[in-house]
Amino acid sequence: MEELPRLLKEQYDLIIFSNVLNELFIGEDNRVSRRIPLVGNILRTLLADDGSCIIIEPALRETSRDLLTLRDGLLRERLHLFSPCMTGDRCPALDNPRDWCHEDLLWEPSERIREIDRRIGLRKDSLKFSYLVLRKDALTLAGVLPERSCRVVSEPLVSRGKIELFLCGPAGRRLVTRLDKERTAENEVFGELRRE
Numbered sequence: 002m003e004e005l006p007r008l009l010k011e012q013y014d015l016i017i018f019s020n021v022l023n024e025l026f027i028g029e030d031n032r033v034s035r036r037i038p039l040v041g042n043i044l045r046t047l048l049a050d051d052g053s054c055i056i057i058e059p060a061l062r063e064t065s066r067d068l069l070t071l072r073d074g075l076l077r078e079r080l081h082l083f084s085p086c087m088t089g090d091r092c093p094a095l096d097n098p099r100d101w102c103h104e105d106l107l108w109e110p111s112e113r114i115r116e117i118d119r120r121i122g123l124r125k126d127s128l129k130f131s132y133l134v135l136r137k138d139a140l141t142l143a144g145v146l147p148e149r150s151c152r153v154v155s156e157p158l159v160s161r162g163k164i165e166l167f168l169c170g171p172a173g174r175r176l177v178t179r180l181d182k183e184r185t186a187e188n189e190v191f192g193e194l195r196r197e
């Protein structure tokens with residue numbers, strides 16, 4: 002992979018790293034600090050000025066935290082984060098070693114996948130993964146959404162008399178609570194919010 006910038010002579014509108022970066026320098030303590038310049042160099046050399054790079058990694062704590070650390074490193078390499086984050090600041094999930102960030106999308110498997118799942122006894126109603134979309138220009142998802150927009154970065158945490166969610170956005174990562182006794186028609190939607 003390191004050779005790609007030397008081997009390829011043109012630029013691309015879309016570059017995808019899908020479940021591959023976690024295999025680079027696997028098990029090495031400095032694996033992420035070796036991945037940052039490698040990916041940075043590939044994108045600087047091969048990504049079109051208005052192109053996008055999608056990085057997808059498994060939604061496990063270690064691989065996701067490595068991706069979040071890579072995120073911060075690539076931002077220092079003056080790449081820009083289009084999505085999913087609503088902020089280009091340092092990733093707040095890295096503050097707590099127990100935290101990580103992933104998507105959980107409901108999906109309808111095709112009949113072929115369903116047949117494979119049946120045979121191997123696997124049930125997969127949703128797709129969990131961690132991802133980033135990076136660009137060279139400053140276009141961002143946050144830029145087209147209302148100011149102070151946040152992402153839901155946790156499952157609903159339902160406990161006695163309240164429901165809580167972790168949100169992440171310009172103000173950082175915050176736990177937001179709605180007490181059942183304060184439930185109204187206006188904040189009804191809070192109960193329907195889900196990890197995106």
Ligand SMILES: C[S@@+](CC[C@H](N)C(=O)[O-])C[C@H]1O[C@@H](n2cnc3c(N)ncnc32)[C@H](O)[C@@H]1O
Pocket residue numbers: 002003018019020021024025
């Ligand atoms: C888990 S598979 C992912 C396959 C596919 N991209 C996906 O998302 O399903 C990891 C892939 O990374 C490739 N890979 C691992 N180290 C690599 C390296 N240094 N350079 C290029 N490819 C590498 C492996 O050959 C393998 O195809």
